[in-house]
Amino acid sequence: MVSSPHEAMHRIFQEYPALFTSVAEALGVPFGTLVAVTPLPTDLTETRPLERRLDTLLRFETEEEGEFLLAVEAQSKRDPAKPASWAYYLSYLYNKYGQHPVLLVVCQDRATAEWASQPVHFGPPQWASLILRPLVAGPHNMPVITQETEARKDPLLATLAAITHADNPDVGAILKAVSSALGTLPEKLSIPLAELVSQGLGKRPVSEQWRNLMAVDTSFYTSWISEEIREEGREQGREEGHHRGLAQALLLVLEGxxxxxxxxxxxxxxxxxDSEQLNQWTRRAITAESTAEVLGQDAPDEEPSSEEDRH
Known part of the structure; x- marks a missing residue:
């Protein structure tokens, strides 16, 4: 089953392909000035009944290097079978499109990122006929951006960095910087980026902190997350209103x-x-002689029935 963080790690390149320029520079492998990007089908299935599908596939055109293909894979854990699949993807893409492919693997776990970074040699020890060398973006090499000014310089890179550093001890400062930066951007950019951060955090405890940051100012954040926050607020309001109603009913009984x-x-x-507690007090108020009795010990039928039961 595809997880939300998995989707966020590669979908951000579908939505904002230009992000690859910043990522490549951060990884020390610049690819030149971007001229054009074309989304391509991710289905690599052959005529045989074996489905092979990339996470994201884009065609890039640069002034210096011309055209090349970018295959983006999100990887959450080590998988011994993956290198063979990645090698197949690259060979298939080169054969199908006649253009050189680049594989970018995005990880949130340092151990997985370091594993994916290792070159894989295909062939006997005497001679490797094929060497797989993915570019890898993860917590081991993505910048830790904790200042709003830095996040504002490149909000796309800051968003991906926040996703890859979801398990970083300083993720709170990272999210605060990204949140502040997104608040200064147009809604057409801030909203989807905020969604991607939320998606990338998944069900981690820190996702609640991100929701709280969004709740501070949801004027620029009107997506499904903000609506969920508002719905929770409405639900809380309904719950509080219910409690107030029960409390007022109890006070009216006592007054009457x-x-x-x-x-x-x-x-x-x-x-x-506690609705049940308020209802219990109200039942007592019908026959009690004082408010202290109403709020005091449990009703007689709830008390131990014998001396033995009390011990």
Missing amino acids: RGIAVSEQQRERITACE
Whole structure:
């Protein structure tokens, strides 16, 4: 099953192909000035009933190097079978399009990134007929951007860096910098980038921190995440309204029976957020002689029935 972080790590290149220019420079392998990009089909299935599919495939055109293909693969863990698949992808792409392919592997785990970075030799020890050398972007080489000014310089790279550093101890500062930077961008860019960060974080605990950062100012963030945040707020409001209604009903019962309620007791009732507790107090209020009795021990039928049960 494809995970959300998996999708985010390669889909960002589908949405913003120019990001590869920044990534390549960060990796120390510049590819020249980008002229044009063309999305290509990712299905590499042959006539045999064996499906092979890349995560993302793009055709790049540069002023200096001409055209080349970029295959982007998101990798979440070591997979001994992957190098053979990647080698097949590259050979197939070169055969199909007649253009040189480049494989970029994006990881969130340092160990996986370092594994993917190792060249793989295909052939006997005496002579490798094929050597696989992927470019790898991961927590081992992506910049740690914790300043808004740096994030604003290249928000695409900052977004990918935040995704690849999802498990970094300083991810809180990274997310804060990205959030602040996105708040200064046009909605057509800030919204999808914010979604990609959320998707890239997946179900990690830090995703809650990102949601909180988004909740501070959702004016530029009107996507499904912000709507989810607002819905949670509405749900919380409905829940709080329900509790207030139960508390008011209890106070009305006490008032109707002429039972005095001190300020401290009133605060305890109105502060209660347990619906079952409020209902229990209300049932007691029908026959109780004082508010202390209502808020005191459990009803008699809930108390131990014998001396033995009390011990």
